[in-house]
Amino acid sequence: MPQIIISPDSCKGCELCVHACPQQILGMGKKINSKGYFYAEMVEQMRCIGCRLCCITCPDMAIEMKVNGAMYHYFSY
Amino acid sequence: MPQIIISPDSCKGCELCVHACPQQILGMGKKINSKGYFYAEMVEQMRCIGCRLCCITCPDMAIEMKVNGAMYHYFSY
Amino acid sequence: MQRDVIMAGFGGQGILLIGKMLAYAGMHEGMEVSWLPSYGPEMRGGTANCTVVISDKPVGSPVIRSPRAVVAMNLPSLEKFEPDIREGGLLLINSSLINRGAERDDLTVVEIPANEVASELGNPRGANMVALGAYLGATDAVPIDSVIEVIRETFAAKPAVIDVNIEALRKGYELGAAARQPEPVSA
Amino acid sequence: MQRDVIMAGFGGQGILLIGKMLAYAGMHEGMEVSWLPSYGPEMRGGTANCTVVISDKPVGSPVIRSPRAVVAMNLPSLEKFEPDIREGGLLLINSSLINRGAERDDLTVVEIPANEVASELGNPRGANMVALGAYLGATDAVPIDSVIEVIRETFAAKPAVIDVNIEALRKGYELGAAARQPEPVSA
Amino acid sequence: MAETVFARPESLADVSTHYCPGCTHGSIHRLVAEVLDELGVRERTVGIAPVGCSVLAYNYFNVDFQQAAHGRAPAVATGVKRARPDLIVFAYQGDGDLASIGMAEIVHCANRGEKITVVFVNNAIYGMTGGQMAPTTMPGQVATTCQLGRDVDSAGHPIRVAELMATLRTPAFVARATVHNPLVSIHAKEMLRRAFTYQVEGTCFSLVEVLSTCPTNWGIPPVEATGWLEKNMLPYYPVGIFKTPESGSREPKPLVD
Amino acid sequence: MAETVFARPESLADVSTHYCPGCTHGSIHRLVAEVLDELGVRERTVGIAPVGCSVLAYNYFNVDFQQAAHGRAPAVATGVKRARPDLIVFAYQGDGDLASIGMAEIVHCANRGEKITVVFVNNAIYGMTGGQMAPTTMPGQVATTCQLGRDVDSAGHPIRVAELMATLRTPAFVARATVHNPLVSIHAKEMLRRAFTYQVEGTCFSLVEVLSTCPTNWGIPPVEATGWLEKNMLPYYPVGIFKTPESGSREPKPLVD
Amino acid sequence: MAKKLMKGSEAIGEAAVQAGCKLFFGYPITPQNEIPEYMSMRLPQIGGAFVQAESEVAASNMIYGAAGAGERVMTSSSSPGVSLMSEAISYLAGSELPVVIVNIVRAGPGLGGILPSQGDYFQATKASGHGDFRVLVLAPWSIQEAADLVQDAFDLADYYRNPVMILGDGLIGQMMEPVEFFEGRVPTKELEPKTWATTGCDGSRPTNVVNSLFLDPEELEQHNIHLKAKYDRMVADEVRFAGYGTDEDYDVLIVAYGTVARVCSTAMEELREEGIKVALIRPVSLYPFPYRAIREAAMKAGSVLVVELSTGQMIEDVQLALARSRPVHFHNRLGGMLVSPDEVVAKVKAMLGGQSEEVHHG
Amino acid sequence: MAKKLMKGSEAIGEAAVQAGCKLFFGYPITPQNEIPEYMSMRLPQIGGAFVQAESEVAASNMIYGAAGAGERVMTSSSSPGVSLMSEAISYLAGSELPVVIVNIVRAGPGLGGILPSQGDYFQATKASGHGDFRVLVLAPWSIQEAADLVQDAFDLADYYRNPVMILGDGLIGQMMEPVEFFEGRVPTKELEPKTWATTGCDGSRPTNVVNSLFLDPEELEQHNIHLKAKYDRMVADEVRFAGYGTDEDYDVLIVAYGTVARVCSTAMEELREEGIKVALIRPVSLYPFPYRAIREAAMKAGSVLVVELSTGQMIEDVQLALARSRPVHFHNRLGGMLVSPDEVVAKVKAMLGGQSEEVHHG
Numbered sequence A, B: 001m002p003q004i005i006i007s008p009d010s011c012k013g014c015e016l017c018v019h020a021c022p023q024q025i026l027g028m029g030k031k032i033n034s035k036g037y038f039y040a041e042m043v044e045q046m047r048c049i050g051c052r053l054c055c056i057t058c059p060d061m062a063i064e065m066k067v068n069g070a071m072y073h074y075f076s077y
Numbered sequence C, D: 001m002q003r004d005v006i007m008a009g010f011g012g013q014g015i016l017l018i019g020k021m022l023a024y025a026g027m028h029e030g031m032e033v034s035w036l037p038s039y040g041p042e043m044r045g046g047t048a049n050c051t052v053v054i055s056d057k058p059v060g061s062p063v064i065r066s067p068r069a070v071v072a073m074n075l076p077s078l079e080k081f082e083p084d085i086r087e088g089g090l091l092l093i094n095s096s097l098i099n100r101g102a103e104r105d106d107l108t109v110v111e112i113p114a115n116e117v118a119s120e121l122g123n124p125r126g127a128n129m130v131a132l133g134a135y136l137g138a139t140d141a142v143p144i145d146s147v148i149e150v151i152r153e154t155f156a157a158k159p160a161v162i163d164v165n166i167e168a169l170r171k172g173y174e175l176g177a178a179a180r181q182p183e184p185v186s187a
Numbered sequence E, F: 001m002a003e004t005v006f007a008r009p010e011s012l013a014d015v016s017t018h019y020c021p022g023c024t025h026g027s028i029h030r031l032v033a034e035v036l037d038e039l040g041v042r043e044r045t046v047g048i049a050p051v052g053c054s055v056l057a058y059n060y061f062n063v064d065f066q067q068a069a070h071g072r073a074p075a076v077a078t079g080v081k082r083a084r085p086d087l088i089v090f091a092y093q094g095d096g097d098l099a100s101i102g103m104a105e106i107v108h109c110a111n112r113g114e115k116i117t118v119v120f121v122n123n124a125i126y127g128m129t130g131g132q133m134a135p136t137t138m139p140g141q142v143a144t145t146c147q148l149g150r151d152v153d154s155a156g157h158p159i160r161v162a163e164l165m166a167t168l169r170t171p172a173f174v175a176r177a178t179v180h181n182p183l184v185s186i187h188a189k190e191m192l193r194r195a196f197t198y199q200v201e202g203t204c205f206s207l208v209e210v211l212s213t214c215p216t217n218w219g220i221p222p223v224e225a226t227g228w229l230e231k232n233m234l235p236y237y238p239v240g241i242f243k244t245p246e247s248g249s250r251e252p253k254p255l256v257d
Numbered sequence G, H: 001m002a003k004k005l006m007k008g009s010e011a012i013g014e015a016a017v018q019a020g021c022k023l024f025f026g027y028p029i030t031p032q033n034e035i036p037e038y039m040s041m042r043l044p045q046i047g048g049a050f051v052q053a054e055s056e057v058a059a060s061n062m063i064y065g066a067a068g069a070g071e072r073v074m075t076s077s078s079s080p081g082v083s084l085m086s087e088a089i090s091y092l093a094g095s096e097l098p099v100v101i102v103n104i105v106r107a108g109p110g111l112g113g114i115l116p117s118q119g120d121y122f123q124a125t126k127a128s129g130h131g132d133f134r135v136l137v138l139a140p141w142s143i144q145e146a147a148d149l150v151q152d153a154f155d156l157a158d159y160y161r162n163p164v165m166i167l168g169d170g171l172i173g174q175m176m177e178p179v180e181f182f183e184g185r186v187p188t189k190e191l192e193p194k195t196w197a198t199t200g201c202d203g204s205r206p207t208n209v210v211n212s213l214f215l216d217p218e219e220l221e222q223h224n225i226h227l228k229a230k231y232d233r234m235v236a237d238e239v240r241f242a243g244y245g246t247d248e249d250y251d252v253l254i255v256a257y258g259t260v261a262r263v264c265s266t267a268m269e270e271l272r273e274e275g276i277k278v279a280l281i282r283p284v285s286l287y288p289f290p291y292r293a294i295r296e297a298a299m300k301a302g303s304v305l306v307v308e309l310s311t312g313q314m315i316e317d318v319q320l321a322l323a324r325s326r327p328v329h330f331h332n333r334l335g336g337m338l339v340s341p342d343e344v345v346a347k348v349k350a351m352l353g354g355q356s357e358e359v360h361h362g
Ligand SMILES: Cc1ncc(C[n+]2csc(CCOP(=O)(O)OP(=O)(O)O)c2C)c(N)n1
Pocket: E051, E052, E053, E054, E070, E093, E094, E095, E096, E097, E098, E121, E123, E125, E126, E127, E128, E129, E134, G027, G028, G029, G030, G056, G080, G081, G084
């Protein structure tokens, strides 16, 4: 089970991850972080396929991913 | 009739003209000019074909050519 | 007599513009003026600010370390500039984006919900004008008509926005003027 | 006591080399020495020259405007430096390449057909050594043995040329020494 | 047990950058850091920061750094590498830095075959100074010093750095990549890995041009900026490998002999 | 009546140069002067002299001249041409001047498409300063700063300027010629004529690289020097036209897409 | 023309245009980017040309070419960029070319910071490059003065055939103040046609050569003597300064230039309100430096205070002027920090109260 | 080692090698080409590296990289080339990197000529680049001293973490004189390991950064204060000069540096032979300048003569030192022309005979 962790304070609200996610399960929140940005949030963790495209996209290392148990490595990049 | 005029004081004695002349009619003299160089001389004006290769070669504009009457222009360069 | 004010907020809030308008109006009134922005490789998303000086004599230092007034449009600006204000000076807080009051008690504090006021007027981008109006209301640094004239000149190419901005300015002026009652601001 | 000399000639005549040898010999004798070449984007084919100073005290100016001696290996050098020589100084003329004498009459003039002498010794490139020898003969600026030692060091890698150069030097010395008779050179 | 499969590489310092939201300088930093980690060279790497938005790169990488004068990163890198050939040295440069003021330094560094790696970030603009025209600005693109759009008649055409560098005779690895979406970023990382590997193996100079966005000075939001890059820059700046140490000379032959 | 069929062109001043015997700088001067005469532009021409053996070119051409700082002739030429677009402006540069210190200036001048002409004299050495290695020095060639011969491992390979300039996208005329014998000089003149003609017509930037000898610093007599050029330089520096305003882009395509 | 509120950078650009500047070559650098940006729009409108150079090295050589071709031309930059112009500035001076160079100084050394500094005083006044030459240096303290001095600079450059530098800081570059341009402005100098320019030798004259090379040392010595005579004429004729309160009595004379002098003028007023007698003298031309004016003004004072945004540069010139005839005190801020009126007030009080130490250079 | 007759350029190169210099980056320029030429042969022999840079701009940034990596490194050039290094020298000072820079000065301005000059005095001592920094400047008058000072320069550079400049002229570059290198030379300073260098952060320490950027003005101000304190330490500890005849009585004190001082020493001897009492003081460190020594020596004299190959640069420092306490006279030659002993003799006689005019700067 992939688990996506978005650090609210690292996020600058650029929305690139939202557009990068093939599952369209990320969205922008309504809260402002300490830097003054609306930050990205996971909307439907359950549908996450662990592709890491959001992680790779984020210019600010705001997204980490963990997995519980086995998962495919779609690509080693 | 082509006529080659070498200016002794312009010549620096590099010998390039001597090697450029297809008729091999130029040579280096035994006298030193005001700059201290042995300078080039015409050896057999009669055999000159007016090709101007010596003139074109000379880096120091030491060679002029005149013609008397008609002559071929081998090339306009 | 010298008026000076630091106006500060986020990059996109139109802070530099209202500072320029104030300076323009001062100039039209025959005063000596200077307008000085913060500059450089700002950490984008950080604060932008400008210092306006209006004086009846040639402006000395255009840099004001202890301003007579501060217009704080967001929290970082408030935090940065509140400590610097001259004793007895004016602090104008945009309470729409700042949910705390002043920390000092030696200032005249005017809290205006500039963004909300602007939105209510149907001109959500006009918060800066509300703030400028409030500053004028609280200080009468220059006559409001003079600023209205500047608005007309500034937006001559987009007449549509002239009236809404004048409206925002007027509304701000009212709020600012009201807030300075009963005791007039010394600044 | 200071000796100084300007040696001058065409680029390829080995002028700088004999100047260096003289300086080296002076150093070996425990004297203070300096050697200074003309430098820069010479008009090639022009003159090359060097100034050598040998002194029992630290060398002051290494540039000598009025040298005590000049070795002129070609006409342009003679023309350039003859006027500068100190009154009563030494002018050494390479009469192989210069077909005029000195113009001044207050100098000790030594004319040596250096190229011919060298050719006669079967060492046509040794004209510079002849000239150096002649300078030594005329001045005893440094002992000739000291210069011979320098020749041995300089050409250590090409022993073949050592002897011919020593020979040229010696021949030059004789001519120079002879020329200074009967009255010794004041330089 | 939860295993972390994507996290900050060790070569990237745990700080927030000053880059604007959506600026892909950040992505490129991460890719470089990942490669340094994967090659295990962090502890013997020295980075050279340019003058440009990435001037503070020394704060963001967890490796030794030198900050260079504008355009001179390749010269500084040369100094470091010649002093300490055992170090892994990379210069990180913007398009103003490398292709404008630093043109002589990058050409000669590559031509000498300095065994360093250059990460060249082409965002078609001067970011740090507020959006002036760069040598790589696209025809018609608006910038503060060409407010009517770049006019190729007076300012010339954009310079293609990878192509230019590839024509030098000295062996090198030269590639172009882009990071405007995650899939192409994977290719970008591969190019960077190859570039650094050539250095680690002591083979040759390497340079990877990476197309990057500048939402702030392009005046469009980050997501649109990636689209603008793809639509406008990518056709003119094709990605791929332009030269490998094996590919030989890539200079054009005379048209007429 | 005797008719003079070969004499000093009007654009060449009637003085003797300081060039060494057999140095082909002199030949190149004459070719340029002849072209200026033939195009009838002498009276509106401004030349830019470099720093190098041809630093005194202002004494040898019978046209207005500016002497530029080392490597900056293209920048100076840009200044003149932008100030007075009606003038015919040419820069005369050596290989140290143009390809080493002046690399940024020549690339950007060409890339902006300045409508000037550059006469680039490649003699594979620093002549004026006494024979140091140039960017164009041949592998193995001895110079005072590479006394064991140019080592391509530490100094890289010689830079081919015509090829490099030809890869820029901005339209230009770029050619290489040589003057080591009279027949090839005729070709050189043709290249110069085309280059200046493009300028007179206001078409584009033009550059002609001309291979030249430096007998003095190569350490061989003039006649041998021409042979050395032919044998060693010509194969590496082919003559011909590398780019015309019509020939389009000459940049390499990616090896891998 | 009517007064307009203008940013310093734009006022400088517009002033140049009004003075007949046709060409601008420059490279971006904070805090003066608005100058090239303004010129990139403005010059094409008047048939001139703007070129964004590939570097400051290139820009400074482009102005050489354009000036040599006889046109009025300007470049601008900030400290690191001006360092890169050093060689070309020396060439410009050696070839006697009239150009205007604007340096909006930032804090150094190296990349430093972008905030105001006066750390380039020595570079501007004593050594803008190698060799024995000088550029005329003018330091405005307001936007109006910046505009005026830029226009004068073009006249002075042409008159002396010498580079003229405008030395400002980020405040001058970034601040807006009212500016007025006077229509029908006449040059401050009688200017001769540029018969020396390389404009094509159209048959009627010998060829012109723009050049700083003299291989013959005797010739170069003559050239150096000629240049020195020109600098001496500048020293005789072009000294500019302004005094504030110097007609009245005072105990302390403050010496400061540029925007720092404005801060000092505010301090001066505050001190005078407190009854402390202070005057201010402000060098406007930094080269030539107003040695005599400062010496004379100092004679009326008990002591002198030099205020600078540097570790002490102009103070050397002040001390040359005074030759220890009056004690000199020093106050400075560095790194982009500004001197405040309060600091100056405090310093003057400390001087009068004997708590400030005199400084010596040399 | 035994004495060897060496060309100045080679002695400078060899001295650097003896002092542990491992790297040389440079670009050819007359009259110092023999330095890079020597280094191109010599450094590979000791496992070091020589790189012919594409320009002086590149060379000066290469030494930055190498010094930042902790190695001893040198570059050399002549006036126009040194101007091109201005930006980098400022960066080197700002980043506190130890390097040795040799400037074999030639006559300017611009391309000028190649013969000896002292026209770069101001540039070297006051403004080698933008921003408020100083380089330590040493001026040898003989080849032996050049060799000695080059070796000291490396120690001083490391000790202060600051660029050190050797200022010579074509005579120093081209002349041959006997030179002796002392084996087992020990550094003149106690030197600490370069723990700040970027040598890879091998896990045992935090990363090192070589940098001159400080966006926060308070931080930059602190950095400036730190640098100034360093320069003050140089002023306190590194002043070097030599006096000749200063122990005896004299009426005239001559001040001159470099090879000009040798000419003056010859003149001094001639004058003394004629019974005219003259002494000579020769600044060896030009920054820090021997103000006090000159002041003290001048107090014993009736008047002072400054001799320079410039229109008057060091004379400003002499006047700062003297503050008009003694009349200062000036003799110079320009453009590559050399001062001769005769001229100096004549000038001193003119001074004593009242036919020479005192000069003032300021
Ligand atoms: C010598 C010098 N010139 C100019 C500058 C100003 N400057 C700083 S960054 C920069 C250009 C930045 O553009 P780029 O290299 O494309 O980097 P980006 O910010 O776009 O990443 C310039 C011109 C400087 N610092 N130094």
